[in-house]
Amino acid sequence: MSYLDNIRTFIRVHDLGSMSAAARDQRISTAVASSRISRLESHLGVRLFQRTTRSLHPTEQGRLFYDGACRIIEAVEAAEAAICDVTQNPRGALFIAAPLGIGRRFVAPILPDFKADYPLIDVRLRLSDRRIDLPREGLDAAFFLGIPEDSTLKMHKIADCRRILCAAPEYVRRRGMPSCGADLISDGHDCLNLRFPGAQEVRWLLMTGDGPQRFAVSGPFETDDGDVLTNWALDGHGIVMKPVFEVARHLHSGALVVVAEETPPMPVQLVCLYAHRRYQDPKARLFIEYTGSRIAKELKSLTADL
16 A cells, blocks of 8 residues: 555545545545554554544644645655656546536536547546635635635636626516616515525625625525526526526527616636646646636637627
8 A cells, every 4th residue: 555645645634624534535435544544653653633433633743744744745746747748648637626507518528528638637527516625625626607706726717707687588577677786676576596505695796887786685596506596597486697608598599588787797707726736737737728728719609699
C-alpha cells in the first residue's frame, strides 16, 4: 500500500472530519480508509486522530502533521505536472462539479469528446445546485453561475449571461403582466425561487432607474433544482428568474414570455472556479480551457437572437 495513498487519505479525513466521508470521497471502503490511517500512525509512532463512536478530531500531532502532509502531496503533484507533456500525455483523474442545468446541458455532452481527445484523463463529474466548497470536497474545479464574490479561489470566465423574469402566457392571462419589480410585490405575484437549506430570505436583484435594488419576493413553491423551477413556470405556477440560455427554446416557442421588462435582473457570469495550485496541473488547465471555449460558443449560439 502506497505511503502517499495513506497521506492522501489522512488529508481527506482531516478535511472532512469523518472516516466514512473520506472513504466515499476517495471511492474506497471505510475499512480501507481506517487501515490507511492506522498504518500511517504506526509508521509515525503517534496518534493522528482522537476517535469516539460519534466523533473524530485530529490530535495535536495530527494538526502538526497536516500542514506538512499537504505540502508533500502538493510537491508530488507539481513534480508530476512538470514532466507531463500537456499536449501529448496528460493523465490522471479530475474531480469537477457543476450546477445541474449547466452540467446536464453543456458539461456532460462535452465529456465524451474530451475523453476521445485525451484518453488518459478520467473526469469525475458531480452535479448539484447547492453551493460547493472546493477545498473541503477535494475538487479540481467547479462551474459557477452567478455573481462571483471575493474569494481565495481563482476563476476562468466563460461568458456573461443575461437574465430575465419570465412566466407562461396562461399565468399572465390569469394574474396580469407585471411591468416592473415593484409590481411583483404590490400585486402579490407568485415568484418561484431557487433556495437551499439555511438560505436567507429570497431577494431578487433587479436593475431599476435608480440602480440595482433588491426585492423581497415570495411564492408558493421553492426548490434547490433549477430545472424544476422552469417546469413549474411552464405549467403556469408563477414567475421565474432565469438566464436567457436556460429558457431560450421556451421563449422561441412562446411557452414562456418575458415579464417585468422595465426592471430586468442583474446579469450573472458563468465561470470555472479553481484553487490557484490546481491550475498548475496541466490536465486541469487543459480541461478548463477545453470545456470553457466549447460552452462559450454554444451559449452565444443559443442566445444570438434573443
